[in-house]
Amino acid sequence: MGWTTEEFGESHEGIVGAVLDDGSEPKPAYFDLGSGAGTYRTSEWWAYDGTMGRPKAAAVRASCSCGWRGPGIPVPWGEPADDGLEDLDVSGPRRDWDEHIRTVERRTVPLPADLAHLLSALEDRLIPLAEDAPAAALRAVAALDRLSRRAGREAACVLEENGDQRWEALGRALGIGADRAQSLVTHYLLLR
Numbered sequence: 001m002g003w004t005t006e007e008f009g010e011s012h013e014g015i016v017g018a019v020l021d022d023g024s025e026p027k028p029a030y031f032d033l034g035s036g037a038g039t040y041r042t043s044e045w046w047a048y049d050g051t052m053g054r055p056k057a058a059a060v061r062a063s064c065s066c067g068w069r070g071p072g073i074p075v076p077w078g079e080p081a082d083d084g085l086e087d088l089d090v091s092g093p094r095r096d097w098d099e100h101i102r103t104v105e106r107r108t109v110p111l112p113a114d115l116a117h118l119l120s121a122l123e124d125r126l127i128p129l130a131e132d133a134p135a136a137a138l139r140a141v142a143a144l145d146r147l148s149r150r151a152g153r154e155a156a157c158v159l160e161e162n163g164d165q166r167w168e169a170l171g172r173a174l175g176i177g178a179d180r181a182q183s184l185v186t187h188y189l190l191l192r
Contacts, residue, residue: 002015105175122144
C-alpha cells in the first residue's frame with residue numbers, strides 16, 4: 001500500500017521503491033495469490049530481496065507515480081544484526097516523498113485567501129455538526145454538493161470555451177496528472 005494524499009490521490013502515490021546496482025529500477029514483481037487467476041503486482045522495496053528469481057535491491061528510494069524519484073539509500077546487506085530489507089528504516093524515503101508533495105502543493109494554483117479561510121472554517125464547523133446533528137450535517141453537505149457541482153460545471157464550461165486546453169498545464173495547476181485533469185473537466189461537463 002502506497003502513500004497518498006486526499007487532494008492528489010493516485011496522481012502522486014508514493015512508495016519505497018528498489019534501485020538495482022546499475023541505478024535502474026527493477027520490473028514489477030508478481031505474486032500468485034493462490035487459487036484463481038489473481039496476481040498481486042508491486043514495485044515496492046520489500047519484493048527485491050534476491051529470492052524467487054527476483055533481483056536484489058542495492059538501494060531504496062521514494063518513488064512517486066508522477067515519475068519523481070528521491071535519492072537512493074544503500075541497503076546494508078550482510079551487516080551484523082541486519083536482515084537486509086526486513087529491518088530497513090524507510091522513514092527517510094517517506095520524508096523525501098512528503099517534501100515532494102509539499103513542492104507539488106506549492107506549484108498548484110493558489111486559492112484566494114478568503115476562500116481558503118472559508119473552506120477551513122466550514123470544515124471546522126461541519127465535522128462536529130456531523131457528530132452532534134447528523135441530519136443537519138447531511139443537509140448542509142447536500143447543499144455544498146449542489147453548489148460544488150454548479151461551480152465545477154461552470155469552471156469546466158469556461159475551460160472548454162477557451163479551447164486549446166493544455167491538459168498538462170491544468171494538471172500542474174491542480175497537482176494531478178494530465179489524464180486526471182481531463183477526466184475531471186469531462187466529469188463536471190457531464191453533470192446536470
